[in-house]
Amino acid sequence: MSDGDAKPKFKYYHYDPSKAANLSFVILFAIVSVGHLFLIVRKKTWYFIPFLVGCLFEAIGYVGRVIATGQTPNWTLGPFIMQSLLILLAPALMAASVYMMLGRLVRLLDAHQHSIVRTTWLTKIFVAGDVLSFLTQGAGGGILSNADTKKQSDLGSNVLLAGLAIQVLFFGLFIITTVIFHIRITKEPTARSFSVAAPWRQFILALYAVSFLILVRSVFRTVEYASGQDSVLLGSEIYLLILDGALMLICAVILLVYHPSRALAGYKDDVTLESLDSRGPSRGGILPMTSPGSPGKHQQVPNQPGMTGYQSSGRPSMTGYQGGYAN
Template structure:
């Protein structure tokens, strides 16, 4: 006979303070799966390997809401497995999106031949922010793992505390990234490079998509942080609608934005040299591909 999974009663509280909606969870599983499938197609077709974390984030979203479908069939005797499944996967998905988005900035800087306008050297930009993001993912994953193996309420709360710490790291990374990207955009707008004026691609649109997607992830992360700080019986965690408004919908918009403005559409072949201290582009080919 299979060992029975722990329930909320084993920890002295309910995993949910509402009946999880099967219809809402199913809808988002389908939409996330469709967007993720498109990202997979774009990834393979254009060999945009640095967007693998983004693709994996989409898989996490779809599987996370699948966990909520399972939970909806267990009402009111929810078990720990589906609860931890949806908690971990939905939490880390946003951080995985961010890992790929961080790498977009460096490629845009190179596209515009504007390394001298960046606060942080391009070779370090992705390394710094992706490292912070990986730390955030590991912390949130470790916290989720503690939830899965917790046998006491204290252990369960310790897992939640680690998740909160991971969210703080994520927010700090987002804040610094937005500042770095914002300063670069202001500088390139005020003092455009030759490439910025001549390149045959809507780079400003890509910048604004990057700003918009980062802002959406930031809003979502603030929501999740407040949610966990309020606790299991807090206002936000007690009402399912906020999960969909401030997490599911926002992350779906991020995924669709990058379906439309996928970085794989940018292909650059350039040859540059130095002349009297200025960098000039002798040849630059930019092709805007359709998906």
């Protein structure tokens, strides 16, 4: 039998997994999962379901590690595959929801011109990259878990590395896109950015934090798999617990506190406002009155004969408002 066909000397763990540490992650991820489920259902933020599934993947993955602690040193394949694949793939699911949030923020602030990627393509491009990363990592993990030869093991590792590299690439581009948008909206704020009551500035900072943590975790896993079975990173459980488990748990907590239902409050109302702006004011309705020093404010304008429009000074004008209703 050639070296390429030889049975690989694969060792499930290079340490004895800690029951206390892994059980703690099971409990903590389960708690944040319940919190996210509650907010998703109550606030109807259905696009955040992938993030919830990612949290559940983490919790179940660490259940696999808890099971493994009772098998030391005669570990079995089932719990190993369970923890390996679920913990590996969970961040890709979380990332999908994170990508969707930026597009919604751009539309909420009516700041399409500040995005370097067209808003209609913003979410699609990054989610497509995330799906590609997820599928590639899943394929690589599947090949690696069922490898019977060294050649198959190497193939699985290379495919998995490609998936992680795709994730790092797209998340890096996403962070750059977010930074540029933040700089532009700060230098040239839109009227909507003043009138929106949602704490979108805090939300952008939360988005930075979550993106950075997921990126660091992805870089860690890339280096871990690239270093091979004898790497220092695989030799101690502490690296996985801190650079993967803890970072993803912090991400889940951050977006539980700065949940899109709160940070992007008014997103649905944004659609209504745009439709109203496009067809003009209704009779006796709220007209967008912009005055120096107070952009984005609205003022009630009573209906009076011959006074259907408005001026930026805040006084009704005698001229008609284009697109309005005639008295």
